[in-house]
Amino acid sequence: MHIPDGFINGVTSAGAGVVAAGGLTAALRQAGARLKDRHIPLAGLVAAFVFVLQMLNFPVLPGMSGHLLGGALAAILMGPSVGIVVVSVVVIIQALLFADGGVSALGLNVINMAVVTTLVGWFVFRAIRIPLRPTRRSVLVATFVAATVSVAASAGAFVLEYAMGGVGGIDISTVSLLMIGVHVLIGLGEAAITVGVVGAVLSTRPDLVYGAADLAGDATRSTVSNRRFVGVAVVVAVALLGLATIASANPDGLEWVAARVGLAGSAQESAVASSPVAGYEVTGSGAFGTVLAGALGLGVTFGVGYGLLRLFRRRSTTKPAVPRSAR
Secondary structure (H helix, E strand, O other), X not given: OOOOEOOEOHHHHHHHHHHHHHHHHHHHHHHHHHOOHHHHHHHHHHHHXXXXXXXXXXXXXXXXXXXXXXXXXXXXXXXXXXXXXXXXXXXXXXXXXXXXXXXXXXXXXXXXXXXHHHHHHXXXXXXXXXXXXXXXXXXXXHHHHHHHHHHHHHHHHHHHHHHXXXXXXXXXXXXXXXXXXXXXXXXXXXXXXXXXXXXXXXXXXXXXXXXXXXXXXXXXXXXXXXXXXXHHHHHHHHHHHHHXXXXXXXXXXXXXXXXXXXXXXXXXXXXXXXXXXXXXXXXXXXXXHHHHHHHHHHHHHHXXXXXXXXXXXXXXXXXXXXXXXXX
16 A cells, blocks of 8 residues: 555645645644653554554455555554554655655655544544444444444545546546455455454453543453563564565555556656665565564664654653743
C-alpha cells in the first residue's frame, strides 16, 4: 500500500505533505496532553510491533499479497491520537530508511496508512461498540469490522488522490473497482491479525487496551506486570522477524493493481534507494539480511516513537512562567 514516487503528481503530493504534517502535529500535541508517562514506552513498543507486522506479507490471491497497515490496531490499543503518531512514525522510517514508499509521496502514505486507517478504524470501532454490552466479545467483534473497513478506506483515499493528481490517464472507475475490491480481501487478513493481537493483550493486560476502558471488574484486571509484558512483547516481535524471511514475495495490493491497469511503469526509484538497508535487506549479510534490517527498524521505530511522544508530553506538562507583573 506504500505509494511510490511517480504515481501522483508533484502538486497533489506536496499538498498531501502539508496536510499530513498538520495532522501529525495535531496528533502529537493531543497525545502529549493525554498520554501518561508510564504509557509512553508502551506506545513506542506498539510502533515497533506495527513495523514488524508490516514486514509479514501474507498471500491473498494468486500472485498477490497483503500486509498489515496497523491503524485500527494502534487506535484500539492506544487511542486515535497516539495511533496516528505510531503509524506515521512507521511509515516515515520505512520511506527514509528502507526505501519503502516514495519520498515525495510520503505525505500521501502518512494520510492513507496512518491518518485514514486510524481515524476510520477508531470511529467504526466505537460505532459498533456503543450499542453493544461492554464485553470482551463486543471488543473483538468491533475490532474485526473496524480493521477490515480501515483498509478499504485507505484504498479509497488512494483512489481519491489518484482522481485529483494521478498520472497515466487511467480510468478512475477501473482503479476504484480494483483497489477497493482487493483491499477488502486484504482487510480480512488485517482483521484476523488485529483481533489476535488485541485478544492477546486483553487476556494479559486488559488495562492497556484503550478501546476496552469501559469493561468492568475482573475484565480489566492485569495478570502480568509491566516489565514482563514488555519483555514478552519484545521476544514475540523478534521472533516474528524470523517469519519475515518466509513472507510472501508477491506484490502487495497496490502493486498488483498498478501492474494490471498499466500504472506500474510510472513508478520512480526512491531517492534513498541506495540505503544499505533498502528493501529490508542489510547489504552483504546474506540470509540474515532481512532479520538484521528488521531488528534495526524495530529499534529505530521504538526510539523515534518514544522520543517524539516524550518530547510532546514534556511540552504539555511544562507550564509557562508567570510574568512578575501578573503576580
